[in-house]
Amino acid sequence: MNSARIEVDLGPRSYPIVIGSGLLATLGKTLRAHGLRQTDAFVITNPQVGGLYxxxxxxxxxxxxxxxxxxxEIPTSEEGKNWDEFSGTCAALLAAFPDTGSVPLVILLGGGVVGDLGGFAAGVFRRGVPFVQIPTTLLAAVDSSVGGKVAVNFGGVKNIMGIFNQPRLVVCDLELLRTLDPREVRSGTSEVIKYGAVCSASLFDQLEGEDLEKLLAREPAVLTDIVAQCVALKARVVEQDEFDKKGIRNVLNFGHTIGHALELSAEYALTHGEAIAIGMIAATRLAVKLGVCAPAFLERLQPLIERAGLPISFADQPGLFDRVVRAMQMDKKFRDGKNVFVLPTTVGAWQQVENVDWALVHEAVRSVFH
Structure with a gap:
């Protein structure tokens, strides 16, 4: 399989994700075929991706x-996903299109940072202009470009300022992943493992075979197949819980509660995927301690994360534990002072556990420091 098309069925906000190779060359035709009639485009990207594509x-x-x-252009790294860059992007949109009669098509050419910040800017400029996602990282392709959650970091809290804003189209040209740094490929693999761990036992089995290494090597057929599987899994979750009100979308946060806190607290020494890998290990240890899942699950998950070249622990440093715990307490899923964790039960399944004893949470966090 070298191409795929997946629909996200959200009624009037429905859109397709088109996956294949060489799609950039026919981008204009694709936009027109999907009813996008604009003649002005505002392309948000970063210096590296912009220079290439x-x-x-x-x-x-x-x-x-x-x-x-x-x-x-905005900065490449997660540190650039801040209010100042967001404000600067809105100012650039207004400077480029001051006339209310001109509605540009916003095109987001980049990874998760471009997609998150750019989708937020598109959602608030003139109360919303259409945008298209062109993910250029594995992580954006399998996860962040789909689902409409767009945000920036603010006040030391990740993704705390944002909205729900669905794209009109996602064009996932897998050729663009060829220029990715290997560390970024590994980082994206973390989200793929997440989908297998809590959403799809068959995907997890596939990764445990030889396909994890084929994915890391960016073999076209395996890359297309796995990206399409992840996108389809996410699309089905989003269709059931578009605005994250029913708790169904929480499945996508496996490893993220501790992982996000660590990513922020370590001041982005870790990529998003690396932090999530460590977060999945900590969450699974917590699940084992609570009797939610058997130790056998951890015995399968940990080697897979290590095979992907991802970390399972992080070097301890003074004050890090306290910073992580503080950051976790700002988690958007926590309600009424109660913590909420997405924990695996068996491969491909999960449950939400609330009000976990903080002593056990602290023990799980400490377990991933070395």
């Missing part, structure tokens, strides 16, 4: 009669 995007848009294309 902006000209291809520009040429494809020109061929489809786009008249004006504005390029706006």
């Amino acid at each position: 902006f000209e291809s995007v520009r040429a494809a848009l020109e061929a489809a009669d786009f008249r004006r294309m504005v390029r706006h």
Whole structure:
């Protein structure tokens, strides 16, 4: 399988995710085929990705009669996903399109940072202009480009300022992953393992075979297959709980409660995927301690994370534990002072556990420091 198309069925906000290779060259035609009639485009990207792919995007848009294309760059790293950069992006949108009659199509060419910040800016500029996601990292392809959660970090809390804003289309050109740094490929694999661990036993089995290494090597057929599986899993979850009100979307947070806190507290020494890998280990140890899952699950998960070249622990440093616990207490899932954890039960299944004894949570966090 070298191409796939997955629909996210959200009634009037429905959209497709198109997955394949060489899709950038026909981007303009694809946009027109999906009813996007704008003639102005505002492309949000970062310096590295923009340097590699902006000209291809520009040429494809020109061929489809786009008249004006504005390029706006934000920093590559998670540290750049902040209020100042968001404000600067909104200012750039207004400067480029001051006339209320001109509604640009916002194109997000990059990884999760570009997608999160750019989707938020598109959602608030003129109370919302259409946007298209073009993920350029494995992590964005399998996870963050789908589902409409867009946000920035603020006040030391990850993704605390944001909205729900669905794209009109996601164009996932797997050719763009060829230029990814190997560390970023490994980072994206963390989210793939997450999907297998709590959503799909068959995907987990597939990764335990030889396909994890084939994914890391970016073998086209395996890459297409696994990205399509992850996107389909996420699409089904989002369709049931678009606005994260029913608790169904919480499954996507396996490893994220502790992982996000560690990512922030370690001041981004870890990539998102690396922090989530450690978070999955901590959450699973907590699940074993609570009797929610058998030790055999951890005995399968840990070797898979290690095979992906991802960490299972992080070097301790003064004050780190306290910073992680403080950051966790700001978690958006926590309600009425009660903590909430997504814990695995068996491979491919999960349950939500509330009000876990903080002493056990602290023990799980300490267990991943060395």
